[in-house]
Amino acid sequence: MPSFCDVSQKVQAGERLDPEDALLLLAHPDLPALGRLADLVRRRLHPDGEVTYIVDRNVNYTNVCVTLCKFCAFYRRPGDPEGYDHPAEVIYDKIRETRELGGTQILLQGGHNPDYDIERYEALFTGIKEHAPIHIHGLSPSEILHCCKVSKLPLETVLARMRAAGLDSVPGGGGEILVDRVRKLISPLKTMSDEWLDVMEACHGQGLRTTATMMFGHVETHAERIEHMRRVRELQDRSAGFTAFISWTFQAPHTQMQDTPMSGGADYLRTAAVSRLFIDNIENFQASFVTQGIDMAGVSLHYGMNDLGSVMIEENVVSSAGCECLANIDEMEKQIRAAGFTPRRRNMFYDRVDEQGELQTRHPHPAWAQRSPHGDRRPWDSAEDSAPAQASSGARS
Numbered sequence: 001m002p003s004f005c006d007v008s009q010k011v012q013a014g015e016r017l018d019p020e021d022a023l024l025l026l027a028h029p030d031l032p033a034l035g036r037l038a039d040l041v042r043r044r045l046h047p048d049g050e051v052t053y054i055v056d057r058n059v060n061y062t063n064v065c066v067t068l069c070k071f072c073a074f075y076r077r078p079g080d081p082e083g084y085d086h087p088a089e090v091i092y093d094k095i096r097e098t099r100e101l102g103g104t105q106i107l108l109q110g111g112h113n114p115d116y117d118i119e120r121y122e123a124l125f126t127g128i129k130e131h132a133p134i135h136i137h138g139l140s141p142s143e144i145l146h147c148c149k150v151s152k153l154p155l156e157t158v159l160a161r162m163r164a165a166g167l168d169s170v171p172g173g174g175g176e177i178l179v180d181r182v183r184k185l186i187s188p189l190k191t192m193s194d195e196w197l198d199v200m201e202a203c204h205g206q207g208l209r210t211t212a213t214m215m216f217g218h219v220e221t222h223a224e225r226i227e228h229m230r231r232v233r234e235l236q237d238r239s240a241g242f243t244a245f246i247s248w249t250f251q252a253p254h255t256q257m258q259d260t261p262m263s264g265g266a267d268y269l270r271t272a273a274v275s276r277l278f279i280d281n282i283e284n285f286q287a288s289f290v291t292q293g294i295d296m297a298g299v300s301l302h303y304g305m306n307d308l309g310s311v312m313i314e315e316n317v318v319s320s321a322g323c324e325c326l327a328n329i330d331e332m333e334k335q336i337r338a339a340g341f342t343p344r345r346r347n348m349f350y351d352r353v354d355e356q357g358e359l360q361t362r363h364p365h366p367a368w369a370q371r372s373p374h375g376d377r378r379p380w381d382s383a384e385d386s387a388p389a390q391a392s393s394g395a396r397s
Contacts (some may be wrong), residue, residue: 004028011037011277014044022226022278031270038273038304045283046306051341052284052350053332056105056137057098057313061086061124065111067142069187071176071218073254075111085113088124092131098313099132102329104347107310108138109173118151118161125166136166137348140173141199142191155199159206169348170203172213172246177220178228185219186257197235204241209349212236212282214247216271217263225271229278236281243349244307245279247272248288265296269303276304284350289335294327298335307346308332 007021017025028034064083065075076083095106106128110116121139128136139147139162148158176183178193191199203210212232216225236242249263263271268288276285287305289297290312297308311329327335336343344352 004030004033008033008037011041016280017278019223019226019230019278022229022274023222025274025277026222026225026270031266034270034273035303038276039302041276041280042285042304042306049341050344050352051301051306051308051336051339052344052346052352053308053311053336054105054346054348055101055103055311055313055329056107057094057103058107058109058310059091059094060110061091061108062110062113062116064113064115066114067112067146067187067189069190070256071186071215071250071252073251078114085115088127091124091128095128095132095134099134101313103134103311103313104353105135105137107171108136109140109143109171112143112146114150116147116150118147118153118158121147121162122165125162129166135168135348137169137171138167140171141196142174144170144199145191145195155202156206159202159208163206163208167208169243170200170208170210172200172211172242175213175228175232176215177224178231179220179224182218182220182224193231197231200241201235201239204239209241209243211244211246211286212242214245214275215250216247217249217267218257218260226274226278229275233279233281236279240281242282244284244286245275245282246286246288246309247275248291251291265292265299268292268296269300272300272305273303289327294331294335298339301336301339301341307350308336 002018002021002024004024007017007024010017010021025034025037060074062083062085063074063076064078064080064085065072066078068075068077098106108124108128125136125138128134144158144162145155147162148155151158174191174196176187178196180192183190183192200210200212214225214228214232216228220228232242232245247268249268250257250260252258252260252262268291272285272287284307285305286307286309287297287300289309292300297305301308311327311332333343345354347353
């Protein structure tokens with residue numbers, strides 16, 4: 001087993017870490033020392049002292065879902081009176097408001113609704129593009145595979161048609177922990193690890209860049225966290241299609257796993273730092289102020305993170321579990337400056353967009369040059385189990 005000194009020397013020499021190295025770091029008691037190592041790597045990749053953020057909105061087109069994940073407080077079963085399926089006009093209004101507030105992107109996600117086949121998604125994407133020139137960062141691997149199942153079409157065909165209709169990039173939602181033992185416990189009806197990775201690789205092959213995510217702090221072991229990171233790193237070695245890695249802690253309230261003890265700030269910082277050190281082929285690492293709060297997110301900028309995520313004009317998935325930590329542009333930039341960095345507004349590809357019409361491309365990759373308030377009722381309860389509560393909409397990834 002390596003020592004902390006051994007691993008530290010590998011980091012300083014720019015050598016790739018082994019899973020055993022990462023496991024040692026995850027258990028190392030000296031959190032500030034771990035942070036200094038992660039900060040060293042961040043400064044190598046981002047010597048300009050800039051920390052980025054994006055202005056976008058989470059638009060959830062439907063909360064109807066048949067997958068019933070145990071960690072989710074957002075979904076509603078088909079036929080539930082709190083279930084919704086937004087008409088196009090509602091989505092267009094949300095996009096108009098987003099653009100008026102300076103937003104350049106929507107994060108478009110929803111449940112696994114049996115009514116959504118490829119024609120429904122094509123109409124949604126083309127309608128959005130006809131309505132407004134906005135970037136669609138949409139769906140997730142599990143939603144895409146659900147569409148394949150409903151439409152009885154192969155993955156490559158569905159992706160090609162979605163991209164032609166206007167899908168610009170794909171969030172890393174549903175990553176959870178890429179270990180099937182864990183997935184069978186927390187989301188047995190959802191995509192398994194290989195399926196999630198296969199969709200991401202297919203996206204990269206068709207020119208759709210994506211993010212990678214990890215939701216931790218529930219039933220997984222430390223070794224399984226590292227295995228998740230290893231599989232993401234392995235795919236990035238092959239495809240180079242991930243623009244960022246985003247991790248956050250499980251939020252238990254109002255879920256079937258609400259008795260599960262939640263991770264605290266120290267565990268978040270430790271895991272964030274290890275992800276930066278171990279996943280050496282993804283340039284951007286995003287802090288999760290939505291689950292950790294803006295102050296802890298500011299601290300994480302010294303633990304390897306170089307991006308503060310989204311101002312998030314609207315967010316409802318994480319907030320369905322009782323976690324409501326949002327920030328406006330002024331608060332976001334104030335936190336970045338307080339941490340000693342220069343705030344820069346970006347798009348999904350991490351190009352700097354600080355003023356309307358201004359675009360500063362950062363590290364263009366030649367391979368991509370031509371591509372462009374729920375109530376307290378729990379989602380697994382039947383409608384008769386409690387009084388109805390007002391539904392809302394949103395997602396995270």
